[in-house]
Amino acid sequence: MELAVRNLDLSFIQTTSEGHALRGINLTVKEGEIHALVGESGSGKSVTSTAIMGLLPSPPARINSGEIILGGTDILSLDEKERRTIRGQKIAMVFQEPSKYLNPTLKIGEQITEVLKLHLGMDKEQAENRALEILDMVGLGGGKRILKSYPHELSGGMKQRAMIAIAISCNPSFLIADEPTTALDVTLQLQILKLILNLREKLSMGILFISHDLRVVHDISDRVSVIYAGKIVETAPKTDLYSQPVHPYSNLLLQSIPDADKRGSRLITIAGKVPDAENIPPGCAFHPRCPYAMDICREKDPEMKPCGENHLAACHLTDNRN
Amino acid sequence: MKELLQLNNITKIFSGHGLLRSKHSGHRAVNDVSFHINKGSVFGLVGESGCGKTTLARSIMMLDPPSSGEILFEGTDLAGLSSKKLLPYRLRMQIVFQDPHSALNPKMSIYNSMKEGLVNIKYPANRIKERIQELLDLVGITPAHMNRFPHEFSGGQKQRIVIARALSMEPEVLILDEPVSSLDVSIQAQIINLLMDLKEKLDLTYLFISHDLNLVAYLSDRIGVMYKGRIIELGDTESIMDTPRHPYTLKLFSSAPGHMEIKEETEQKDSPNPPAGYSFVPPAVSEESDFSLVSISDSHMVGCYKNIGD
Amino acid sequence: MNLLLFVLKRFLRLLLTILIISTIIFFVIRVIPGDPALVVAGIDASDEEIQAIRAKLGTDAPVTVQYARWMRDLVRLDLGTSLTSGQSVKALIRQRFPLTFTLAVLGIILGVIIAIPLGVLSAVHRWSLWDYLGMVYSQAGMAIPSFWLGIILLLLFSVKFPIFPLFGSDSLKNLVLPAIALGFARAAVILRLTRASMVDELSKEYIITARAKGLTEKMINYKHALKNALIPVVTVTGIQFGYMLGGAIIIEQVFSLPGLGRLFLYAIYQRDFPLIQGGVVFIAVIFSLTNFIVDIFYSVLNPKIRIS
Numbered sequence: 001m002e003l004a005v006r007n008l009d010l011s012f013i014q015t016t017s018e019g020h021a022l023r024g025i026n027l028t029v030k031e032g033e034i035h036a037l038v039g040e041s042g043s044g045k046s047v048t049s050t051a052i053m054g055l056l057p058s059p060p061a062r063i064n065s066g067e068i069i070l071g072g073t074d075i076l077s078l079d080e081k082e083r084r085t086i087r088g089q090k091i092a093m094v095f096q097e098p099s100k101y102l103n104p105t106l107k108i109g110e111q112i113t114e115v116l117k118l119h120l121g122m123d124k125e126q127a128e129n130r131a132l133e134i135l136d137m138v139g140l141g142g143g144k145r146i147l148k149s150y151p152h153e154l155s156g157g158m159k160q161r162a163m164i165a166i167a168i169s170c171n172p173s174f175l176i177a178d179e180p181t182t183a184l185d186v187t188l189q190l191q192i193l194k195l196i197l198n199l200r201e202k203l204s205m206g207i208l209f210i211s212h213d214l215r216v217v218h219d220i221s222d223r224v225s226v227i228y229a230g231k232i233v234e235t236a237p238k239t240d241l242y243s244q245p246v247h248p249y250s251n252l253l254l255q256s257i258p259d260a261d262k263r264g265s266r267l268i269t270i271a272g273k274v275p276d277a278e279n280i281p282p283g284c285a286f287h288p289r290c291p292y293a294m295d296i297c298r299e300k301d302p303e304m305k306p307c308g309e310n311h312l313a314a315c316h317l318t319d320n321r322n
Numbered sequence: 323m324k325e326l327l328q329l330n331n332i333t334k335i336f337s338g339h340g341l342l343r344s345k346h347s348g349h350r351a352v353n354d355v356s357f358h359i360n361k362g363s364v365f366g367l368v369g370e371s372g373c374g375k376t377t378l379a380r381s382i383m384m385l386d387p388p389s390s391g392e393i394l395f396e397g398t399d400l401a402g403l404s405s406k407k408l409l410p411y412r413l414r415m416q417i418v419f420q421d422p423h424s425a426l427n428p429k430m431s432i433y434n435s436m437k438e439g440l441v442n443i444k445y446p447a448n449r450i451k452e453r454i455q456e457l458l459d460l461v462g463i464t465p466a467h468m469n470r471f472p473h474e475f476s477g478g479q480k481q482r483i484v485i486a487r488a489l490s491m492e493p494e495v496l497i498l499d500e501p502v503s504s505l506d507v508s509i510q511a512q513i514i515n516l517l518m519d520l521k522e523k524l525d526l527t528y529l530f531i532s533h534d535l536n537l538v539a540y541l542s543d544r545i546g547v548m549y550k551g552r553i554i555e556l557g558d559t560e561s562i563m564d565t566p567r568h569p570y571t572l573k574l575f576s577s578a579p580g581h582m583e584i585k586e587e588t589e590q591k592d593s594p595n596p597p598a599g600y601s602f603v604p605p606a607v608s609e610e611s612d613f614s615l616v617s618i619s620d621s622h623m624v625g626c627y628k629n630i631g632d
Numbered sequence: 633m634n635l636l637l638f639v640l641k642r643f644l645r646l647l648l649t650i651l652i653i654s655t656i657i658f659f660v661i662r663v664i665p666g667d668p669a670l671v672v673a674g675i676d677a678s679d680e681e682i683q684a685i686r687a688k689l690g691t692d693a694p695v696t697v698q699y700a701r702w703m704r705d706l707v708r709l710d711l712g713t714s715l716t717s718g719q720s721v722k723a724l725i726r727q728r729f730p731l732t733f734t735l736a737v738l739g740i741i742l743g744v745i746i747a748i749p750l751g752v753l754s755a756v757h758r759w760s761l762w763d764y765l766g767m768v769y770s771q772a773g774m775a776i777p778s779f780w781l782g783i784i785l786l787l788l789f790s791v792k793f794p795i796f797p798l799f800g801s802d803s804l805k806n807l808v809l810p811a812i813a814l815g816f817a818r819a820a821v822i823l824r825l826t827r828a829s830m831v832d833e834l835s836k837e838y839i840i841t842a843r844a845k846g847l848t849e850k851m852i853n854y855k856h857a858l859k860n861a862l863i864p865v866v867t868v869t870g871i872q873f874g875y876m877l878g879g880a881i882i883i884e885q886v887f888s889l890p891g892l893g894r895l896f897l898y899a900i901y902q903r904d905f906p907l908i909q910g911g912v913v914f915i916a917v918i919f920s921l922t923n924f925i926v927d928i929f930y931s932v933l934n935p936k937i938r939i940s
Contacts, residue, residue, distance in 0.1 A: 040506040055843050088846030095844075100837040103856050105863075105934060114855075115845050150935045166845065185370035185533060190577040212507055215536075215580025256511035257580070260539035260563050267515055267540075270508040273476050 001071040001173035004028045008066035019277030023230040029206040036209045036221035044230040054083045089119040092167035096179040098159035102151040109147030157188040178210045229285035236311040246313035326361040332391035351377040353551035364528040366542030374551040416488035420500035422480035426472040433468040457486040478509035497529045557622030567624040600626040653916040711910030721910035732891035736876040738811035743819035751826025773820020782813035782886040810887045830861040870926030874919040
């Protein structure tokens with residue numbers, strides 16, 4: 001099922017200030033596609049995913065405008081009860097630190113089967129059989145023993161597999177993976193990335209893959225969107241983004257990654273830091289850090305414009321090119 | 323180049339706690355590690371979590387003295403010194419940890435945080451303020467902000483302050499334990515450049531610890547790959563990057579993200595052969611002493627087990 | 633580690649604790665200046681009389697011998713003989729303990745019945761009426777001394793509206809008011825902790841997972857959060873129970889109940905050394921035993937604790 005976020009605008013209302021966390025997010029994840037949302041901390045990538053899940057507490061969060069369309073329905077227009085039946089069943093989520101995101105005192109089996117019982121109305125036996133199938137699918141053989149284990153009895157990699165098992169238990173059509181490998185060692189990271197690719201094939205889910213790591217994103221995604229200060233500044237098929245990034249932010253991010261090939265030369269850096277949601281600079285939000293900033297960048301926020309096949313970027317520099 | 327730091331057979335055993343602990347039941351967090359760091363160079367220690375790299379760093383700093391082995395700092399064995407004699411050596415080595423947020427006392431201004439150390443080393447009181455301003459300027463923090471508190475700075479700025487504080491002891495060696503891992507991508511590069519500039523300016527020697535092979539390869543002159551408490555490959559960065567020999571090093575290479583499409587084939591890369599007469603897997607009956615680092619070139623060693631009968 | 637091994641380990645620790653406590657008590661009583669025999673015998677007693685009392689107390693022997701005897705008697709569960717009544721300390725405790733124990737059990741049940749539901753509701757519906765009620769209660773519970781509450785309860789419900797009897801200790805009805813007086817303040821402590829612990833659990837990451845699974849609020853609160861939130865509450869409740877056993881002294885005084893508290897108070901007035909010594913050991917053992925039981929409960933609730 002395709003998921004489309006249309007012009008999502010969201011603020012966090014505090015007593016003394018208002019943080020403009022999302023400033024018109026547009027994002028489409030096609031069925032079976034892995035779409036990476038890349039950004040630094042505070043860029044709004046996790047707010048986007050939490051908003052799609054419908055898990056942002058309101059207040060302080062306030063949706064100013066926009067739609068989130070899943071299979072033709074705007075899920076923002078549904079009531080809480082309807083949203084709940086979508087969560088875990090049609091849209092599922094995998095989190096960054098499995099050791100924190102699993103309930104420490106419930107057996108893994110219970111944490112999987114409770115979803116099956118609730119959403120699919122299975123009885124205990126059916127649910128346990130299904131749980132064993134899923135555990136097998138995520139590479140946790142010997143499922144019976146795992147079902148009876150507590151999270152702390154599993155290794156880090158196994159916990160993340162169990163987390164994924166919970167997420168895919170109801171065969172969701174859409175999966176959000178929020179930095180699912182950031183807390184893992186590189187060798188485990190590779191295994192989990194492979195598992196996610198594998199599951200995408202098997203279940204033909206659309207996956208929104210959230211990450212700060214352009215190298216991981218390179219290995220897993222079909223399409224990449226770069227988010228900065230609550231706005232998507234560039235979106236392109238993966239190969240295009242890595243070979244010909246258009247937005248200076250994407251370009252600089254790619255160049256700042258240390259690598260053996262860059263030995264002996266200074267790394268390219270981006271001066272300054274990501275702005276707070278309370279203090280978004282006027283014009284293009286990136287202009288204070290941008291080495292190519294022009295007068296117009298300080299005044300006018302650029303719109304997303306096509307600059308290649310399926311490739312859009314929000315930068316005034318693209319105007320000059322044409 | 324001169325060897326500034328030489329580690330000989332460092333072993334750190336953590337024994338269990340309780341009344342009935344046994345010396346033999348301990349966990350060997352660091353197992354017979356030897357290498358040297360030349361003055362003015364960067365030694366990169368790479369390994370995954372739990373491999374013992376942080377324990378080793380703490381042992382070198384004598385925060386957790388090693389269970390056995392020598393830490394030679396310009397030829398003096400630190401492990402054999404009394405705590406009084408150790409102090410001057412301790413100041414010549416400083417450590418920067420991963421998380422700058424917990425490294426700074428939230429209730430102390432930056433000025434006071436940095437003053438503490440300077441007072442400790444009996445720095446002339448009338449010059450302390452000037453010195454702090456100088457240090458902050460050196461790491462790219464506006465000296466006028468020295469009366470601010472940690473929460474007023476971003477993660478990257480905090481890490482700069484932590485580095486400034488470490489430098490206030492005028493160390494010759496900086497041990498950097500994952501100093502950029504908790505920072506944003508765009509900030510990481512800033513801190514790495516800063517560290518490389520400081521090294522040139524102040525003639526520092528680094529022990530750079532990280533799980534990130536690409537990062538270590540970018541800035542190190544020599545690399546040690548650590549696995550389960552042991553150094554399993556050691557050598558010049560070029561040599562290790564071009565011809566990795568140990569299967570685990572190879573695994574780290576193939577797992578490092580960003581270089582290739584993930585395909586099943588990547589795992590089928592032909593595994594390298596161990597040096598003649600040696601094996602990468604321990605023999606069925608093995609003694610600790612069977613494992614050793616074997617030279618495969620002037621500047622490259624690989625850890626393996628001696629074949630029985632040889 | 634399996635549960636049985638864990639229980640065994642904790643049991644050994646319990647025995648060790650009791651050994652240490654009884655040793656400390658033995659020496660503390662001997663360090664206190666003054667010869668107990670002199671105190672017991674009075675100013676006018678002759679040397680022979682004092683010597684006789686010393687022999688009776690056993691204080692004429694060297695300390696090492698006394699300690700060996702004390703330990704031997706303890707193993708035999710013999711706490712000696714009361715000087716004033718001539719009965720064995722064990723028998724006296726056995727007579728008085730059931731009342732105090734019943735009182736403490738009633739007090740803790742009452743406390744838990746009020747505190748845990750109110751604490752949970754306060755945490756789940758923060759800033760609601762429940763929460764304000766909980767806050768008022770916990771403030772009052774901490775501020776009002778239990779003896780004062782006891783007196784007020786007596787005046788109200790035994791004197792003004794004679795619903796409960798003023799004296800006596802033979803029926804459960806006699807214990808209602810003292811149990812309320814005893815449980816009221818303790819409930820405040822448990823309430824505060826339950827609320828704080830529940831609020832803490834509800835802000836943890838696994839709750840986000842539970843929401844992302846589409847679970848109902850009920851399941852999130854009562855299946856996921858509550859069990860984890862109760863882990864520290866169980867420990868504190870156990871400790872509170874221990875306090876109640878010791879702290880019943882004042883309440884027993886207010887309600888004229890012949891419990892352990894009054895027995896020991898009497899022993900102190902009368903300088904009945906064997907009874908004081910035996911009483912302190914008994915309370916200490918009960919306290920350790922409570923902790924032991926709490927530890928077992930804790931490990932059942934929290935599977936993680938069994939590893940370490």
